[in-house]
Amino acid sequence: MDTYDVAVVGCGPVGLTLARLLAMKGLRVAAIDPNRLVCHHPRATHLDDETMRLLQTLGAQDMEHRFLRQTAWTLHREDGRAFLQQMLPEEESDQGWRTDYQFHQPDFESRLRGLLAADANVDLWFGWTATAIEQDDQGVRLTLLDRASGTETSLTAGWAVGSDGARSFVRRAMNAGTEDLHGTQRSLIIDVHPFDHPAQLPADSGFIWCEGKRPVTYLPIFPPMLRFEFMLLGEDDAARLERPQSVYDLLSRWLEPGSYRIMRTDTYEWHARLTHGWRSGRLLLAGDAAHEMPPMLGQGMCSGLRDAANLAWKLAAVVKGDSPEALLDTYESERAAHVRPYIEESARQSNLIEALGTGAFPELNGTRTIERFRPPLGPGVVPRPGGAVGRLSPQPRGANGEKLDDVSGYGYTVVGTPEVTSAVSADVRQLWRRLGVVIVPETGPAVDSWLAGHAAAAAIVRPDRYVFALAADPAELERATRDLARTVSTQEVGA
Numbered sequence: 437m438d439t440y441d442v443a444v445v446g447c448g449p450v451g452l453t454l455a456r457l458l459a460m461k462g463l464r465v466a467a468i469d470p471n472r473l474v475c476h477h478p479r480a481t482h483l484d485d486e487t488m489r490l491l492q493t494l495g496a497q498d499m500e501h502r503f504l505r506q507t508a509w510t511l512h513r514e515d516g517r518a519f520l521q522q523m524l525p526e527e528e529s530d531q532g533w534r535t536d537y538q539f540h541q542p543d544f545e546s547r548l549r550g551l552l553a554a555d556a557n558v559d560l561w562f563g564w565t566a567t568a569i570e571q572d573d574q575g576v577r578l579t580l581l582d583r584a585s586g587t588e589t590s591l592t593a594g595w596a597v598g599s600d601g602a603r604s605f606v607r608r609a610m611n612a613g614t615e616d617l618h619g620t621q622r623s624l625i626i627d628v629h630p631f632d633h634p635a636q637l638p639a640d641s642g643f644i645w646c647e648g649k650r651p652v653t654y655l656p657i658f659p660p661m662l663r664f665e666f667m668l669l670g671e672d673d674a675a676r677l678e679r680p681q682s683v684y685d686l687l688s689r690w691l692e693p694g695s696y697r698i699m700r701t702d703t704y705e706w707h708a709r710l711t712h713g714w715r716s717g718r719l720l721l722a723g724d725a726a727h728e729m730p731p732m733l734g735q736g737m738c739s740g741l742r743d744a745a746n747l748a749w750k751l752a753a754v755v756k757g758d759s760p761e762a763l764l765d766t767y768e769s770e771r772a773a774h775v776r777p778y779i780e781e782s783a784r785q786s787n788l789i790e791a792l793g794t795g796a797f798p799e800l801n802g803t804r805t806i807e808r809f810r811p812p813l814g815p816g817v818v819p820r821p822g823g824a825v826g827r828l829s830p831q832p833r834g835a836n837g838e839k840l841d842d843v844s845g846y847g848y849t850v851v852g853t854p855e856v857t858s859a860v861s862a863d864v865r866q867l868w869r870r871l872g873v874v875i876v877p878e879t880g881p882a883v884d885s886w887l888a889g890h891a892a893a894a895a896i897v898r899p900d901r902y903v904f905a906l907a908a909d910p911a912e913l914e915r916a917t918r919d920l921a922r923t924v925s926t927q928e929v930g931a
Contacts, residue, residue, distance in 0.1 A: 443465075445597065446606075454743075457745065471562065506641060509641065622706070625665055639656055710772060746902075843876055867929070
């Protein structure tokens, strides 16, 4: 029987990311997934600049050249007239990456699986399904079934995380309840591989055609793959619409039959749901197991990756004995409050598109640039976040072009003017060493401007890149450091 620090149950993008981050912290990880090989059709297709920043932390930023840089979204009336165009910024954001990309999920997962396979801290249990789970005060026992051979085995872990999707086995074992945020729709997903990109379809932007019968969303995934999502109404027969002849008919206005390969046709039922109870003893949830949302914002997978980034550093610190178990209770309180606005807004937009299809068009026209939607974390490590505290920090480039996270790694960071960071006491420097804090020696104009905008001279940034505290002078920086140590450390902290 194998023993691990953490068992990650379900290794899509969220589970793979979580396993990688935990292994980077030195934990022994079991990565468990029922699929021996990566699922060959894409599910998620969008990632943002915060996700790219996380890929940079994982050592997978080189995948960017395999991502399509998205430039715009256009909404059309039923007669084809555009009534709103949303332009996406083409310049690098404050996160150090472009704001929006389309990607091919099988390639994404294959890259992350390869990183785990090369990591001595990780064992791959791919092709194994969790069929039973038990826990006590000491750990978790999992029963696994090899789907190919019928072989059954067991493993134990100090903790287990269910990143096993909307039908989560781990969530059922936890008896966690869910809240319906009212955004349920069905969509027919059609992915195609055109032999040549059709001239009448944009290559780097998407659109929504707000038709009464079946509003349709178009988006390029990564050349040459394209996706069409038809929103289905109550009377639609999904089984009939999934048939090849129906697909040819539905796509005929853009694509000639025989000019493309149908990669898949599936009907998805989207929900807007938030789970209550992300932790039960030594069991935790992440990704779709903890929250679901319609695809309108393209934030479902991105939100799951934020879960992984938030949970991994906390769980690693608890496993190592550096932090109290109570730190894990800040995971849901911070993340649930952060993800709720995404669920509510995606549900609102999904319901709006359905209404637009009936002819209820708002008085909208023209072009606008989309602003980043970045909610703050809920209370947790910081009891009452506000201002920049509890929000995502920027990632500027240094004088030599290097990005901040490449200097700091996946740990705490102190950024600030040398006059402030060098003036703290020896006791605080000792706390920094104990916590593994990296002091960034040169802030640069981007950080200086950000700090000045918040009347600060220094900041403490968490491993998940969210701001723990701002400080105007060395005394405030010392107080903030001691507050951090009292919250996350099992050791005594002086006054």
